[in-house]
Amino acid sequence: MLQFQNICAFIDSFRSKIPTETRLICEEEPNSYSSEQYKSLASKLLGERNQAPIKSAVVTSSQPGEGKTTTVCNLALVMVKTFKKKVLIVDGDLRKPSIHKVFDLDQSPGLTDLTTSESNSLESAIQQTRHGDLFVLPAGSESSDPAQLLNSKEMTSLASKITGKFDFIFYDTSPVLFTSDAQALGKHGDVVLFLVQADVTPREMIKEAVDRLKNTGSEPDACILTNTTRQKNLLSYIHGYKYSNYYNDQDKH
Amino acid sequence: MANYEENTLSSLLNVALRYKWLLFVPLVITLLGIYIYTFDKKLYQSAATISFQTEYFFTQRNNNALSPFERDVQDLVASLKYGKTLETITAKAYPKINPKKQRKLFKAKASKLGAKNGLKLSFRRDNFRALVISYTASDAAEAHSVVKATINTILDNANITSDRVQKSIAFLESSMAGLKTELLDIDQEMLRLKNGLAPLVGAAANVGAIDSVTQSSLTPDLDSGLQRSFKFKESLPQLEFDLHVKEKEFQRLEEKLKNKEYLKSENSSETQNQIDYQNDTLYNQLEASILEKKKELHILTSQGFKSAHPKQRTVKAEIANLQKLSKTRLEELQNTDKKGGLSAYRLSIEKEIKKDLGLKASEIESIKDKIKVLESYQEDIRSQKNSFGSKLDSISVQKSRLEELIQKKYVKSQAYNNAAQEVEEVRRFAQASAGEMGLKITIENPPYLPNAPIPYAHLSLFVMGAILSLGLGMGIVFLIESMDTSVDSPAELQAIIGVPVIGSIDKFHSEVDTYRIDQVDPSEPVSLMALCLVFGHLLSNTII
Numbered sequence: 082m083l084q085f086q087n088i089c090a091f092i093d094s095f096r097s098k099i100p101t102e103t104r105l106i107c108e109e110e111p112n113s114y115s116s117e118q119y120k121s122l123a124s125k126l127l128g129e130r131n132q133a134p135i136k137s138a139v140v141t142s143s144q145p146g147e148g149k150t151t152t153v154c155n156l157a158l159v160m161v162k163t164f165k166k167k168v169l170i171v172d173g174d175l176r177k178p179s180i181h182k183v184f185d186l187d188q189s190p191g192l193t194d195l196t197t198s199e200s201n202s203l204e205s206a207i208q209q210t211r212h213g214d215l216f217v218l219p220a221g222s223e224s225s226d227p228a229q230l231l232n233s234k235e236m237t238s239l240a241s242k243i244t245g246k247f248d249f250i251f252y253d254t255s256p257v258l259f260t261s262d263a264q265a266l267g268k269h270g271d272v273v274l275f276l277v278q279a280d281v282t283p284r285e286m287i288k289e290a291v292d293r294l295k296n297t298g299s300e301p302d303a304c305i306l307t308n309t310t311r312q313k314n315l316l317s318y319i320h321g322y323k324y325s326n327y328y329n330d331q332d333k334h
Numbered sequence: 335m336a337n338y339e340e341n342t343l344s345s346l347l348n349v350a351l352r353y354k355w356l357l358f359v360p361l362v363i364t365l366l367g368i369y370i371y372t373f374d375k376k377l378y379q380s381a382a383t384i385s386f387q388t389e390y391f392f393t394q395r396n397n398n399a400l401s402p403f404e405r406d407v408q409d410l411v412a413s414l415k416y417g418k419t420l421e422t423i424t425a426k427a428y429p430k431i432n433p434k435k436q437r438k439l440f441k442a443k444a445s446k447l448g449a450k451n452g453l454k455l456s457f458r459r460d461n462f463r464a465l466v467i468s469y470t471a472s473d474a475a476e477a478h479s480v481v482k483a484t485i486n487t488i489l490d491n492a493n494i495t496s497d498r499v500q501k502s503i504a505f506l507e508s509s510m511a512g513l514k515t516e517l518l519d520i521d522q523e524m525l526r527l528k529n530g531l532a533p534l535v536g537a538a539a540n541v542g543a544i545d546s547v548t549q550s551s552l553t554p555d556l557d558s559g560l561q562r563s564f565k566f567k568e569s570l571p572q573l574e575f576d577l578h579v580k581e582k583e584f585q586r587l588e589e590k591l592k593n594k595e596y597l598k599s600e601n602s603s604e605t606q607n608q609i610d611y612q613n614d615t616l617y618n619q620l621e622a623s624i625l626e627k628k629k630e631l632h633i634l635t636s637q638g639f640k641s642a643h644p645k646q647r648t649v650k651a652e653i654a655n656l657q658k659l660s661k662t663r664l665e666e667l668q669n670t671d672k673k674g675g676l677s678a679y680r681l682s683i684e685k686e687i688k689k690d691l692g693l694k695a696s697e698i699e700s701i702k703d704k705i706k707v708l709e710s711y712q713e714d715i716r717s718q719k720n721s722f723g724s725k726l727d728s729i730s731v732q733k734s735r736l737e738e739l740i741q742k743k744y745v746k747s748q749a750y751n752n753a754a755q756e757v758e759e760v761r762r763f764a765q766a767s768a769g770e771m772g773l774k775i776t777i778e779n780p781p782y783l784p785n786a787p788i789p790y791a792h793l794s795l796f797v798m799g800a801i802l803s804l805g806l807g808m809g810i811v812f813l814i815e816s817m818d819t820s821v822d823s824p825a826e827l828q829a830i831i832g833v834p835v836i837g838s839i840d841k842f843h844s845e846v847d848t849y850r851i852d853q854v855d856p857s858e859p860v861s862l863m864a865l866c867l868v869f870g871h872l873l874s875n876t877i878i
Contacts, residue, residue: 122839304824
């Protein structure tokens with residue numbers, strides 16, 4: 082006769098996995114499968130483009146909640162921890178800034194303050210995180226016209242100033258279909274990364290967002306598919322189990 | 335799904351797993367529902383076994399006289415008595431199927447018969463002539479009584495009693511009576527339709543609204559008045575021809591009268607004959623004198639007088655004189671006719687012609703009158719034809735109904751004849767098998783009153799419920815999936831926007847959420863508990 086526990090375990094296997102609230106998975110679970118995926122992505126980004134090293138990337142998506150901030154933070158963290166790089170995250174989402182919350186920093190002074198007032202120095206605005214060589218330039222004080230600000234000469238000047246001071250700079254931006262901020266920031270990065278949330282973002286929205294970026298000369302150089310489902314079939318459950326056990330065993334050792 | 339994505343089993347499983355709750359929740363609800371429905375449900379089963387021995391033959395046709403249930407049982411009984419040649423019977427029923435399948439079909443037939451009457455009929459494996467009859471009900475007494483009643487029915491069917499024969503005949507005769515009534519009704523309706531149809535068809539034919547073929551197919555019973563009206567219609571061209579002839583004749587007579595043509599032929603012998611010259615005395619005397627003188631001349635010639643002889647010359651001169659006188663007289667007579675006698679003759683001819691002309695004129699008038707009538711009749715017909723659409727519809731409807739009735743009549747007649755033939759056969763059969771009736775049936779195990787309930791067939795219900803709910807769930811899942819336009823793989827994304835996909839990030843799963851088999855989360859959902867209860871109860875009933 083079947084054991085009660087076995088039945089429970091069987092049912093459990095079909096139970097939905099609730100997404101975790103943790104954003105910095107590379108910090109919380111450095112040996113997890115997701116961390117490995119970030120590491121793989123980071124190594125690709127630290128490569129070359131047109132025989133020149135990639136130094137900055139603008140990260141955007143078609144709509145909110147597709148994982149821009151999470152991706153930027155985790156990639157930056159991986160670059161610092163694993164690849165020992167000095168990395169800056171520029172919070173270009175001036176309408177809904179969130180990078181400072183992730184790293185528990187002050188929102189201002191930041192990007193808006195630097196571009197609107199000369200009284201703030203770049204050094205005072207860029208804040209170091211608890212992760213050593215990971216720095217953040219927060220969004221700064223609330224701005225009435227973020228698009229104009231990001232298109233300003235001051236922004237161009239600021240971008241040229243920070244370039245070269247860090248091994249890699251990430252620009253976190255707002256969604257393409259809701260604002261034109263990403264298009265404005267696109268010219269400051271060596272590459273434009275376009276994020277798409279798997280099983281959620283409709284194709285029509287993706288196409289429209291890419292078309293808008295192309296029309297403003299910020300054509301995406303690469304895409305990242307986020308929030309994909311690892312357990313593609315029953316066999317993947319077993320693989321996932323093995324993978325988890327492998328790292329658990331490593332930790333025990 | 336996109337074209338570039340293969341519909342492999344893996345991708346289907348992927349879809350199913352993505353919407354696993356849509357599959358799981360209906361499954362749990364269904365199983366729970368079945369559990370609640372079947373909880374503490376008691377069923378009682380009663381059974382009996384009977385065996386058969388072949389002793390009589392029962393015609394297939396005769397079975398038609400039985401009620402449906404009796405017929406099925408009869409089929410079964412008749413088939414059972416042929417236990418040794420079961421294949422022969424089934425081969426007759428299913429000629430294109432091999433013997434193994436025939437046996438299977440026969441069993442299926444038996445089980446269908448049982449199912450139809452709420453019974454379960456099965457053959458014992460060790461003895462194919464032994465039939466196990468069982469019935470399941472929520473009440474023990476009901477199960478018992480149904481099995482008992484079934485056996486009694488089979489026993490009744492096994493014996494051909496005179497009562498059964500009478501019953502069959504009565505059944506057939508009542509069928510025949512019913513058929514006869516129906517046939518009479520059909521005949522009456524047909525007659526009514528024909529009577530109603532005839533004037534309509536006649537009127538339609540008169541105005542040329544239906545063709546002659548249709549008319550002839552619909553007018554076998556047209557009344558004589560209508561027939562006359564057709565003849566009247568047909569006489570118009572004849573009348574017109576007659577009129578033409580008469581008018582021609584009339585014209586000719588008029589011409590004759592006008593040109594006095596009849597006078598042109600007055601010197602003809604016919605005309606002369608009409609003048610009585612012989613009755614004129616002077617003329618006759620002169621002619622007689624000429625004849626005598628000619629005789630005298632002939633005598634003189636015969637007596638040898640030469641022509642130059644004065645006697646002869648005198649006679650000749652006398653003859654010439656007489657001839658001259660005769661001619662003069664004839665001329666006088668003729669002149670007299672022209673002045674008096676011949677004008678009377680002309681008048682009489684003219685009178686005749688005029689009389690003819692009058693006659694012709696009256697005939698022409700008569701024909702013209704008739705034509706006038708016919709033309710007015712034709713005008714009337716034309717106006718009728720213009721307003722005939724609705725009548726044609728009516729004809730069409732009535733005609734189709736008539737055809738339908740003819741067909742129905744044919745079918746009913748056939749049925750009636752068959753029933754009559756069947757009655758004869760039943761009577762013959764009853765007489766022929768009077769001494770050797772009956773199928774020997776032994777009741778091996780009599781029906782019993784069940785004293786304990788049987789285990790309810792949970793497993794099959796649960797399996798069916800699970801299959802149905804999963805099927806429904808899968809249907810919903812694939813409907814949702816077909817409407818989903820989101821992207822779920824890097825390859826698909828790359829194909830859409832043409833930009834390389836450098837990587838993908840999975841949903842975050844913390845270690846505690848990773849699949850494991852050795853830990854149980856204490857906060858399992860209520861549905862899980864319910865499912866366990868269902869499984870537990872099910873397994874305890876089926877396995878233990």
